[in-house]
Amino acid sequence: MKQAHLSTPTSPPSVFSGFNFPHSKELLKVFRKTFGLHEFRKNQLEAINATLQGEDCFVLMPTGGGKSLTYQLPGVLTGGVTVVVSPLKSLIQDQVQKLVSLEIPAVHLSGDIDPGMAESVYRQLSYRDPVIKLLYVTPEKISASPKLISIMEHLYMRGMLARFVIDEAHCVSQWGHDFRPDYKRLCRLREKFPGVPFIALTATATPRVRKDILHQLGMKNPQTFTSSFDRSNLQFEVREKKPSKLVGEIAELICKHYRNKSGIVYCLSRKECETTAKELQSKGINASAYHAGQSDRERVMIQRMWITDEYQVVCATIAFGMGIDKANVRFVFHFSIPKSMEGFYQEAGRAGRDGDPARCIVFYSYKDVTRLRRMIEQEPGNYEAMKVHRDNLYRLVQFCENRADCRRLQLLQYFGEMWTPNCRRNTQTVCSNCSSNVSFTSVNFTDEAKEMIAFIKQVTGGPSANRGRKGARWGQQFTLNYFIDVFMGSTLAKVTQNGHNSSPVFGLMKKKKFQRGDCERLLRKMVIDGILQENLHIGVHDQAISYATTGPKAPDVLSGRKQVDLRVTEGRAARASLSAPQKRENEVHQALLNELRATCRNMANSMGINPVAIFSDDTLREMAANPPYAMEELLEITGVTELKAKRFGQSFLEVVYKFLPQLIPGRRRKHQSVSTNGQEGGGKRKRQTSANNKRTTKRAKTQQGGKKAKAPKRNGTNSRASPAQPAPNAWMSKASNNDGGMSKFQFRKSGAGGLGGGLGLMPDPKLKRARSFLSGPGQFMG
Numbered sequence: 001m002k003q004a005h006l007s008t009p010t011s012p013p014s015v016f017s018g019f020n021f022p023h024s025k026e027l028l029k030v031f032r033k034t035f036g037l038h039e040f041r042k043n044q045l046e047a048i049n050a051t052l053q054g055e056d057c058f059v060l061m062p063t064g065g066g067k068s069l070t071y072q073l074p075g076v077l078t079g080g081v082t083v084v085v086s087p088l089k090s091l092i093q094d095q096v097q098k099l100v101s102l103e104i105p106a107v108h109l110s111g112d113i114d115p116g117m118a119e120s121v122y123r124q125l126s127y128r129d130p131v132i133k134l135l136y137v138t139p140e141k142i143s144a145s146p147k148l149i150s151i152m153e154h155l156y157m158r159g160m161l162a163r164f165v166i167d168e169a170h171c172v173s174q175w176g177h178d179f180r181p182d183y184k185r186l187c188r189l190r191e192k193f194p195g196v197p198f199i200a201l202t203a204t205a206t207p208r209v210r211k212d213i214l215h216q217l218g219m220k221n222p223q224t225f226t227s228s229f230d231r232s233n234l235q236f237e238v239r240e241k242k243p244s245k246l247v248g249e250i251a252e253l254i255c256k257h258y259r260n261k262s263g264i265v266y267c268l269s270r271k272e273c274e275t276t277a278k279e280l281q282s283k284g285i286n287a288s289a290y291h292a293g294q295s296d297r298e299r300v301m302i303q304r305m306w307i308t309d310e311y312q313v314v315c316a317t318i319a320f321g322m323g324i325d326k327a328n329v330r331f332v333f334h335f336s337i338p339k340s341m342e343g344f345y346q347e348a349g350r351a352g353r354d355g356d357p358a359r360c361i362v363f364y365s366y367k368d369v370t371r372l373r374r375m376i377e378q379e380p381g382n383y384e385a386m387k388v389h390r391d392n393l394y395r396l397v398q399f400c401e402n403r404a405d406c407r408r409l410q411l412l413q414y415f416g417e418m419w420t421p422n423c424r425r426n427t428q429t430v431c432s433n434c435s436s437n438v439s440f441t442s443v444n445f446t447d448e449a450k451e452m453i454a455f456i457k458q459v460t461g462g463p464s465a466n467r468g469r470k471g472a473r474w475g476q477q478f479t480l481n482y483f484i485d486v487f488m489g490s491t492l493a494k495v496t497q498n499g500h501n502s503s504p505v506f507g508l509m510k511k512k513k514f515q516r517g518d519c520e521r522l523l524r525k526m527v528i529d530g531i532l533q534e535n536l537h538i539g540v541h542d543q544a545i546s547y548a549t550t551g552p553k554a555p556d557v558l559s560g561r562k563q564v565d566l567r568v569t570e571g572r573a574a575r576a577s578l579s580a581p582q583k584r585e586n587e588v589h590q591a592l593l594n595e596l597r598a599t600c601r602n603m604a605n606s607m608g609i610n611p612v613a614i615f616s617d618d619t620l621r622e623m624a625a626n627p628p629y630a631m632e633e634l635l636e637i638t639g640v641t642e643l644k645a646k647r648f649g650q651s652f653l654e655v656v657y658k659f660l661p662q663l664i665p666g667r668r669r670k671h672q673s674v675s676t677n678g679q680e681g682g683g684k685r686k687r688q689t690s691a692n693n694k695r696t697t698k699r700a701k702t703q704q705g706g707k708k709a710k711a712p713k714r715n716g717t718n719s720r721a722s723p724a725q726p727a728p729n730a731w732m733s734k735a736s737n738n739d740g741g742m743s744k745f746q747f748r749k750s751g752a753g754g755l756g757g758g759l760g761l762m763p764d765p766k767l768k769r770a771r772s773f774l775s776g777p778g779q780f781m782g
């Protein structure tokens, strides 16, 4: 694989870098002579040095990044046997073959090894100084074979158990996409063989899964080596799926751009694999199906023929491809959506391992979500596991639906990387969102959402009414599509028969000049956000039907604690009668967010640290959506600790101050509280505007149509004043003081009459809590 060009922040040199270790000379010799390699990739040398020093290691590298070397090379160098736990027989066989081809003594004990061979392996392992350097096993083998455990005990007693390698370590976490119960039992190895170092490796893990992996494996203080997950040579695209035309579309893509080029088409079911392969064949493409319904032999043969390019395309279920080291895969298409972001990234990552451009397209249809949900709910397992899978699926849906943010950025953010890739730099790999010339803007649909929720609740009886497969219900059952019909003013018979054409919400979205697609996206977003929910039922013909009802977050919307925004194309936004001030406000908040991000990036670059070590993007979004005007308000923002506020806060407040003239429009802002008597404010803390800025006062007056704003007091206090409101000119002087400014900001009281008749801007802590990554400005797009 060619080295990807990464614009990630550079990590500081590790204590494990370099060649000044006792083992370094021998290491270089084996690296060059045995493995035939010349240059280490990022983090390889560091991880190898660390494990050779007896450290536990956690290695996170993207697919094809070169993880195997980080344990194979130490395996060769160290005395004793390195035990590698790997999830798939095919993967194990492939690795063992490769090692043997390099004349490295490697063996496996996977399920289908013949008994004579297994005996021979056991015998060799019982020698005082075994020749075997790497022993590959499945986690199931470790769980089920007392003989293997006993062999390992003997190795351990003789000091010949060099290390344990946990490959595809995300399988240990049930928050991951590929949970394997036997992986979870691997922590027993730690108890049984104390002092034997572990290496856990994975190509896909969110911060949450990473934490869980270490917890599950009992790795308390590992050396962690993380490479960027960016695969800059991959082009990401999500296309609308038109089922009846899809195979034709795929065939055309292959014939036009990938004639005789290798690729994978991932399908959801065996049947889909078969029919897709057949149809591609009928269009002259050399394709084969690959799925669990075929015999092991058949699958091995298909895999081999694809690796050697005898088959151009494999139409496969997800079981295909893990660990296959085929460099020249030019495309990975998802005929139906994958089950999770991790699954998607792992599958897509099988393209372009040689570093040349490759294309990854997901064909997305919301109908597939119902199919997948049904599959998830039919899988054996407890409710928790099912819920995790369902959440993973909805996260992927959210990715597919977001047509505004860079796809690469979305993926990297999902994996916890906080930097902005320059996706547009390369026209061959620019993602479908960055190459689109449609511009988006955010529209607040909270009022409409409230009406919809009230209607759905009224007709369905709320969430408790539709629970259970055949549960008792007081309300009626309707699908999300039915509600879309109602809100779009459809005159379908079922709508009129139910009398919903006379409801006030009938045609609500049509009146807003919305297209059906936009209305669909809004309702799906409400499902993703938990404002609505879909309950899966099995119909009379064994068909899965999802009935919609209100979700757990609906009360937050009704009470005004949660806002419902949808990104729509600007033209549509205008048609949706977004008021001019509303639009201006959105733009200001977006511009503020951009500048906050730039500040964070620049600071991080100058300090040589990751921007996330300063503030996460979620924190910056919250800051932009609800700008802090003082240090104490900054401290209210999720992710801002006192230490961070002290170290970095001033720079961020200065950015906010720069936007003050636009942020003080003298009218009620989004997150303001309104007391029952119509007076605003009334909360413990109010974000209030500075009073002694004449420019803004004047502006506020104008915006109120000439209504006189309450005269600001210069240094007085006011019952509705925030205790921390520096005047802009005072802020500027604070900024130059360079003392962190914290104490002064906290205790200085400026004039507090506020603008626009003393409008207090109070952050609503509940709203902040409810604000997910979806609801910040610029997040969710339709």
Ligand SMILES: Nc1ncnc2c1ncn2[C@@H]1O[C@H](COP(=O)(O)OP(=O)(O)OP(=O)(O)O)[C@@H](O)[C@H]1O
Pocket (backbone or CB within 6 Å): 001, 037, 038, 039, 040, 041, 044, 061, 062, 063, 064, 065, 066, 067, 068, 069, 203, 323, 324, 325
């Ligand atoms: N330092 C290096 N120089 C050149 N090639 C390398 C280097 N390290 C690894 N490779 C090659 O890169 C390819 C991918 O490596 P490897 O199979 O270890 O990736 P991986 O991270 O385990 O991927 P996956 O997640 O798909 O299993 C292999 O062909 C390997 O030989």
